[in-house]
Amino acid sequence: MPAPHSRSFRDGKTLEGEIAAAMHHVRALGVTYPDHYYESLVLKYEKDSVPYPHILTILGEPRIRSHFYYGEALQRPGPLLDYGCGTGDNIRQILRDGFPRDRITGFDLSWESIDLGFDLYRDRDALRDLFVVNDTFPFRKEQFDTVYSGSVIHVIADDAELDEYLANAYRALRPGGILFGSTLGIEDGNACGPDEHGPPRVSPRSDIIRHITAAGFAEPAIVAKPHEAHRLGDKKCVFEFCATRHKNP
Numbered sequence: 001m002p003a004p005h006s007r008s009f010r011d012g013k014t015l016e017g018e019i020a021a022a023m024h025h026v027r028a029l030g031v032t033y034p035d036h037y038y039e040s041l042v043l044k045y046e047k048d049s050v051p052y053p054h055i056l057t058i059l060g061e062p063r064i065r066s067h068f069y070y071g072e073a074l075q076r077p078g079p080l081l082d083y084g085c086g087t088g089d090n091i092r093q094i095l096r097d098g099f100p101r102d103r104i105t106g107f108d109l110s111w112e113s114i115d116l117g118f119d120l121y122r123d124r125d126a127l128r129d130l131f132v133v134n135d136t137f138p139f140r141k142e143q144f145d146t147v148y149s150g151s152v153i154h155v156i157a158d159d160a161e162l163d164e165y166l167a168n169a170y171r172a173l174r175p176g177g178i179l180f181g182s183t184l185g186i187e188d189g190n191a192c193g194p195d196e197h198g199p200p201r202v203s204p205r206s207d208i209i210r211h212i213t214a215a216g217f218a219e220p221a222i223v224a225k226p227h228e229a230h231r232l233g234d235k236k237c238v239f240e241f242c243a244t245r246h247k248n249p
């Protein structure tokens with residue numbers, strides 16, 4: 001369950017405005033809505049609240065599609081896990097880009113964001129079987145060839161929990177498998193901690209390398225990109241990473 005700060009809108013954004021913007025993006029992808037659908041969604045999420053409101057802002061434009069490894073990931077063999085899949089926006093993107101449906105699984109700790117995605121894309125019946133929810137990691141060893149981790153590391157405050165998350169990804173990958181993803185961070189040398197409204201972990205590059213290699217992966221390739229909500233004087237960035245699970249000797 002996200003901490004309360006992970007449910008608050010910031011920078012003048014509102015639930016009404018973000019749902020309207022998300023529906024606009026999703027309409028552009030060909031989804032249609034019945035009359036009064038917007039009002040019913042606002043009512044529903046006023047009551048339930050939205051976890052991680054920023055995912056509404058980027059809905060329909062998921063980070064995976066501009067990831068430096070994305071083109072290669074689409075060509076990989078075998079099953080792919082979206083670990084901490086949220087709304088499932090990345091899964092819809094890889095489906096649109098032709099990755100075989102029967103090789104995709106989305107996993108999250110709760111249905112909250114997955115349901116928000118179903119409500120916005122109106123595809124619950126079509127995609128429900130791709131998602132798995134559990135409060136512990138349910139997959140067996142060496143089940144996947146590729147694991148995607150989009151904006152999950154920065155929401156895990158606790159170091160031991162993050163190490164467990166990455167160790168799960170490592171174990172679930174076959175030797176030679178790839179972990180790729182992104183996390184909010186800050187270039188080394190810029191002093192910055194988490195702010196009151198932001199995610200709990202704002203990692204310097206060196207911390208990302210330390211946690212990923214501690215899980216057993218080879219040192220990751222890391223690329224820093226600007227964050228969508230970048231403000232003047234704000235040194236935060238999005239770090240994209242890609243690391244390989246060593247082949248067995």
Ligand SMILES: C[S@@+](CC[C@H](N)C(=O)[O-])C[C@H]1O[C@@H](n2cnc3c(N)ncnc32)[C@H](O)[C@@H]1O
Pocket residue numbers: 052055062063083084085086087088089090107108109110113149150151152155156165
């Ligand atoms: C900010 S959202 C990002 C969702 C999605 N990956 C995206 O790119 O839009 C973070 C997601 O990570 C999930 N999450 C956090 N800790 C997790 C864990 N230990 N295992 C699996 N999912 C986790 C949260 O429930 C939430 O859905």
